[in-house]
Amino acid sequence: MLNIAICDDDDLIAHQIESVLHNISDEENVKIDTDVFYSGNNLVREISSGKKFDLIYMDIQMENGDGITAAKNIRKKDEDVMIIFISSYDRYVMELFRLDVFSFIRKPIDRDSFAQIFLEANQRICSRNHFFSFKYKSQEYKVLSKEILYFESKARQINIHVRDGNKYVFNGKLSEVEKGLSSGKVTFLRIHQSYLVNYLLIKSRSKSNVTLINGEVLPISEDRQKEFSKEYSRLLRGDIYV
Incomplete structure (x- = not known):
């Protein structure tokens, strides 16, 4: 899910921007969550308090905290x-380069160009690299989410099966792992009481099982x-492009 x-x-x-974003997200199957701010100062305060966003759409000229200063x-x-x-x-384009801004959209908003920039x-x-982090025996670990084949629940422990053949273990519940991953950038699907599978690493599927890219077959309950x-x-x- 993208936090915007x-x-x-x-x-x-x-609200026009918010509406267009939700329309595009529905059309393209991109999960988003949006928050609207009416001043740069309010947005800066929210981020300073610990709120994390993946993407910010920012007006440059605002009365209560201009966009350049806020950025x-x-x-x-x-x-x-x-x-x-x-x-x-x-006229602010040169300043935007110094702020490492991804793109610039002119008003009035053209929906087609807006959609293209959003999808890019x-x-x-x-x-980007996103990690799944966990603790085991007083040690902290992190694993690239996109490299995780699946999570397996076994005897009150969670086994993490990774694409390179490595396996990690920690104490936990699969339902809690599933909940924590639901807002992440890599989609995991629950196929069984014991298995949570990386959608991107599924090679094929039938009614009763999935085959992963490493050839491993897991049952769908x-x-x-x-x-x-x-x-x-x-x-x-x-994901299909014609």
């Missing part, structure tokens, strides 16, 4: 968040077959 902030002191523009302060707190500036003027931003965000098939098909439609 929209910052514009014109509430009509702010400079945000960069002090978060070097990774992607920023897209929105403005009726392009989403692809860039999803290509009967009570999860319908829901798994529905979610898998939805995700697959978003």
Whole structure:
């Protein structure tokens, strides 16, 4: 899921951006969560309090904290968040380069170009390295989420099976792992009481099992077959390009 902030002191523009984003996310099967801010100062305060965003749409000219100043302060707190500036003027372009801004959108907003920039931003965000972290015997570990084949629940422990053949273990419940991963950038699907599988590393599937890219076959429990098939098909439609 992408956490997106929209910052514009014109509430009509702010809600137009929010509406367009949700329309595009529905069409492209991209999960998003949006928060709207009407001043740069409010957004900076929210980020300073610990709130994390993946993407920010920021108006440059605002009365209570202009976008340029807000972006400079945000960069002090978060070097990774992607920023897209929105403005009726392009005289700020050189300043945007210094702030490592992903893109610039001119007002009035053109939906097609807006959608293209959003999808490019989403692809860039999803290509970044995201980690699953856990503790075991007083040690902290992290594993690249995209490299995890599946999680296996066994005897009150969770086994992490990784693409390179390594296996990690920690104490926990699979339901808690599933909940924690639900807002992540890599999609994991529950196929069984004991298995949570990385959708991206499924090579093929049948009604009763999935085959992973390493050739390993895992069962789909009967009570999860319908829901798994529905979610898998939805995700697959978003990944097919003709």
